[in-house]
Amino acid sequence: MAGSEEKLLKDYFDGLSGQVEAMSEVKLNAAIRSGMSEPVRSRVSAVKNRFAISITVIMAATLLFTFPWIGQQVRPHSAQTPPLPAMVQSKGEFDEYRVVAGINPAGYDNTTVFSAIEAGLIQRVSGATARQNGFVLTVDGIAADRMGIIILYSLQNNTKQRARVNFLQLTGTGDKPVNNLLGSAWNAKDVPTGTTRGYEVLRWGGEFSSLPDQITFDVKLGEYKLADSGDTLAQLSVPILLDKEQMAKTGEVMNIGQTLTIAGQGIQIDDVYLSTTGVYMDYAYNTENTKQIFSLLNPQLLMGSKGDYTNLALLRTLVAEGENRMVFANDNRYSKPLKLQIGGILALDKDATELIIDTEKQEIIKAPDNHLKMSLYSTEKGSTMILEYLRAPAKQSFYNSLMIDSEFTDAAGQVHSANQFDISIPQRQESAEKKLIPLLHYLGLGSNKYPQPLTFTITGYPNPIQETLSLPIRK
Template sequence: MFKREEEQLNGYKNEFDNIPVSLESLDQAILSGFNKAKTEERKSIRKKRSIYSFIAAALLLIGLFSTIRISPVFASYISEIPGMEKIVELIRDDKGRLAAIENKYYQELEVSSEVKDGVNVTLDGTIADEMGIVLYYTLHSEEKQKSMMVEKVKLRAKDGTALDEASISYGAPHESEKGQHSYSGEIDYYFEAPLTAKDYVIDIEVQGKEFSLPFTLNDFKKKKEYFLNKTLELEGQKINIEKVIVYPLRIAVYLETDPDNKKQVLHLDDLRIVDEKGGVWGKISNGVTGKGSYDEKQEIYLQSNYFHEPKELYLQLNKAQAVNKEELYVVVDPERQKILKQPEGNMIKDIRAAGNDLAITLKVEEFPFGMFSEVLEMSGEKIEVGSNYITTSSDNVQESGVYIPGLSSRKEPIKLKISYYPSWIKGNEKIRIK
């Protein structure tokens, strides 16, 4: 019935039989698509994790409510300031920031931008000190939106003073299945040098529209500086603590691992501040946790206890990741899928090259760290790498991986520089700060 059309269709099909295809670009496209899906899968794993942290945070919040019961001042303070609940929600897992609010160091701003296409931004308030400005904002939309986010920010001093930014964090997308008219979040700025200006303007871009909001900071509370030059020692490995500076927003611990150590100390898992009553201030759980790499001078940031006036203050450490210095590199043969060299203890069970992804299976239950910071050829030539990822599988092993362009065609072994590794040195170290 449709013979002619069917013939034409077949002819049309044959036209494509000899179409030139670049298999390499095809494979590249497949890999990109695959990686995109994997990245999202990882994100959803992370989302699941954040549910746990949400539970932890909820427990903390319950704790907070009981604090409110015994601290009527704080309770009335929270109820006095409009929108304070949502800010408390944002910072509930940071003891230092909660204390800042409790001690009325939180500064209300209530600056709102003009409305553009039904959208505007309010700066609710700020907690700031000489080294950092944390801004709490709310995005408003006339129409309900399922997702909104701060796309870009630019902070400038009104008088043109240059700002030496050390880190900026913002912009996790706010999402809601049902859609919402407003979303609240925070923008964290930290600086290399103490701030001198008081008047600022922040440009915030939301859905392609730019909003400029001016604000003026109150006077900062002064930092508390403790010079120590003391040493923490775990299994003979020394960590020299130069000083501890307590700012309202965070504590900075200045330290350096001893160059004569046999092992390279990689990560101080449970470094914390403890007062004489056993009150603990730990790592920053959401934000910048440190500066500098493990083989140089570094700063580790902890939650601030600025607003507590302890009689005694200690720095404590029980556990750190470390490997022998001559074992800082894992050497693998991607072609034969073999581990040629790894640190003692053989924590890496298996490696597998799938396309350009190098997957590493670890014999630990949970190790939420990207293990490698650098990938090199045996000659020492650096290889640019893509993203790191971590997946947890059911049977007490964890897979982490790194995307290495061109991996599938590599015939030579490569070496991976360790940045985190599931091998620990332990002890019970406590040094007095105050």
């Protein structure tokens, strides 16, 4: 996306005030289905290749500003390969990281990391250090399983310049990424003078068995600037040895094989993998369902019994080729009962997912209801279709799910892809009295004239079917 459009969006959301009810799984799906999805196996959808963007006040900053562009390139320092890690025995091990993870136990992956330290599951790594330009990266501990890895690391800034982490990933043979890019490294981290300790929980981008025996932890540090990522100050790379035989033995697979039914629609809960880096739950929507299910409403993994429960946070939803996986935090200290609880589904009848619009007349011909408003925004690059969902006044909840497939069909039957067009996003001014901003979706139409009307496919819509169901996972 061009910088001008990013600035327009940033100015727009910076000037808004509002509140959106917390619907964690729905918010994640809004991000995922807008081009940030992680694959269950190997397919990754790149954010920068998607021009059909679903935007809400909660997700906008994440979608547009969490992957800062890298400045000038600096050749990485080649660190010495460390020996295989040894299992931690001392309870006082990693005290500094215990403090960092314990600052906000309910935060992103904090419970997983904190409990892994407390349970003695982190392995000490010795000699895993890289240095460049006054910066030192040290990996102190790891814990790897079939799905991902926890990394405890420190960054020492021996310069007088404030820096930040601009980019972070794991690479394998030929510098090929081996992790999905969505992790707690979404947000740039401040690296002031002195020593800063942090952690990452990164998920493998494919089957763990295909990983090389040695991977590399790559961190790029840039100038601390609010407007952009600035120039790269250092590029640090530390090798990490993996014990794949031990990874294969880590954790527990539970074959659930149960179906939840909501409004006659079946949701199959398949395998659940409970391990150091999280709880991974595979599920699928039954093919004979009469409704198109876009997402689950407020899924929760509850630990405990007899009314005394701890909610293990839903961290993300992975979607690929019709298969779905929810990733929850895990509390590695306990083996208490677990149950899945969901509050319903977001869904439409399958024949209601067709959206027909005359974009030249700016007229909606067919839609699921009367809550959609359509307009065009045109520049020298072409036209951008803006869909705005107007919430019914009596509706108490606001569900962040309005997505349209990037392919559309004109009246002559010709299929076009919006991915090939730039989009331009107009600056908007919303009343400060509004508690909720409109739910928006942008789709680039280019500069061509199409036979009208155009037919689009709805892939996400704020139509909740509420029904609370629960399913025991671990007794």
